[in-house]
Amino acid sequence: MSETSSRARELDAADELAAVRAKFVLDSVVYLDGNSLGALPAAVPGRMEDVVRRQWGSLRIRSWEESGWWTAPERIGDRIAPLVGAAPGQIVVGDSTSVNVFKALVAAVRLAAEGGPGRDEILVDATTFPTDGYIAGSAARMTGCTLRPVTPAEVPGVLTGRTAAVLLNHVDYRTGRLHDLPGLTAAVHAAGAVAVWDLCHSAGALPVGLDEHGVDLAVGCTYKYLNGGPGAPAYLYVRRDLQDRFDSPLPGWNSHAEPFGMRTEYTPATGAPRGRVGTPDILSMLALEAALEVWDGISIDAVRAKSLALTDFFLECVAAHVPEGAVESLSPKAHAERGSQVALRCPDAGDVMKRLIENGVVGDFRPPDVLRFGFTPLYVGFADVERAARVLAETLA
Ligand SMILES: Cc1ncc(COP(=O)(O)O)c(C=O)c1O
Secondary structure: OHHHHHHHHHHHHHOOOOOHHHHEEEOOOOOOOOOOOOEEEEEHHHHHHHHHHHHHOOHHHHHHOOOOOOOOOHHHHHHHHHHOOOOOOOOOEOOOHHHHHHHHHHHHHHHHHHHOOOEEEEEEEOOOOOOHHHHHHHHHHOOOEEEEEEEEHHHHHHOOOOOOEEEEEEOOOOOOEEHHHHHHHHHHOOOOOOEEEEEEOOOOOOOOOOOOOOOOEEOOOOOOOOOOOOOOEEEEEOOOHHHOOOOOOOOHHHHHHOOOHHOOOOOOOOHHHHOOOOOOHHHHHHHHHHHHHHHHHOHHHHHHHHHHHHHHHHHHHHHHHHHHHOEEEEEOOOOHHHOOOEEEEOOOEEEEEEHHHHHHHHHHHEEOEEEEEEOOOOOOOOOHHHHHHHHHHHHOO
C-alpha cells in the first residue's frame, strides 16, 4: 500500500464526520462537484412523496396553513441561520441568488442614500461569478450609480465618500479563494457604505459569522454545500437593525404587511418577510427543508476543520502522484485564504475533466483551463481524495 493510501485510511478512521455520508444517496463515484450541485440527502425522496401526495394531493389548498407552507420561507431561513452565524428572524428563503443579489444591492444603495447625497458608486468584485456582475450593472443603471469592478483586495483602497454599496463574494467560484469578510466589511462600514456578501461558495463549508462581523446584507444559494437540490431557492439575510429600512425593489404581495388585505397601497411587512416577493416555490423549498436535516448535531467548525484537512490532503496527493509541472494550483496555500475547493490549471482542462468523469471522478471544468474540485465534508472522505489524485495522475499520463 502506498504512503498516501495508508494516510487516507488513518484520516478516514479518525474522521468524526465519516458517518454523515450514510445520510446521502451516493455510489462508488468520487463526487467532488458538491460546490456546483450537492448530493441528494436520503430523507428527501420520502419527504417529497408526502409533500406531493398528501400535502398537495389530499389537503390541497389547506396545506398553506395546515402543512406550514405559508411560513416556510422564514422557518427554513431559521434553519440556515446557524450555519451562517445569524440569529433567527433575519433570513428569508426564496427566489434565485440572482434575484436576491438584485434585491440586496438596490436596497443597499437606498440605505446608503439615507446618509446624505453623493453616494453614487457601486463596487463589485471584478472576479465575481458573472451573474453578480450582470445584476450589479443593471442595479447601477437603475439607481443612477456608476459601477466599478475591482478585486476584493483593492476594495479598501478605492472606497470613498461616493461609495454606496459593495458586492463581494465570500469565496471565489473559480479559484476557491476565501476573502476577508470581517476586514472588508469593517472597511466598507468605515467609508459609510453598505456591504452585500454572496455566500454561495462558503455557506455550509465554513463559518461565515454574519452577525458577529456586522454584515449588512447577504445572499446565497442552497444547491451547493446545503444540498437543497437543482434550482433550490436561495436566501436573503437582512441584519435585524436594518430590516425596517430595507426598501425592496421587488415589493411583491408576499412582502406586504397584510398580504391577504388585497390593498392597493403597499405597506411592507416587518422583519424577514419583507424580503419576500411572490408565491414561494413550495416543492423546492420543502425539498430543501428535508435536506437541511442532515445538519442536525453538526458543528460548522468541525466541517471547516475537515474541509481544510481534505483540501490539504488532496494537494499532498496531487504533489505525490501527478508529475511536477503538469498542473498548477490556483487555490491559496494559506488556510485563512482557502475555501472548500481546489482549482487546478492545466492544458486541455475540458478534455481532462471529461476523462476524469469517465473514470469515476466527478469535478467540473471552468473555461479556459481550470479543473475545479469541490470538497463537501459531509460526504467526501480521504480515500476519495486519494483516488481522485491517482486518477488525475493516470489521466494526465
Ligand atoms: C457566486 C455565485 N453567485 C450566484 C450564482 C448563481 O445564481 P443563481 O442561483 O441565480 O443561479 C452562483 C452559481 O453557481 C455562484 O457561484
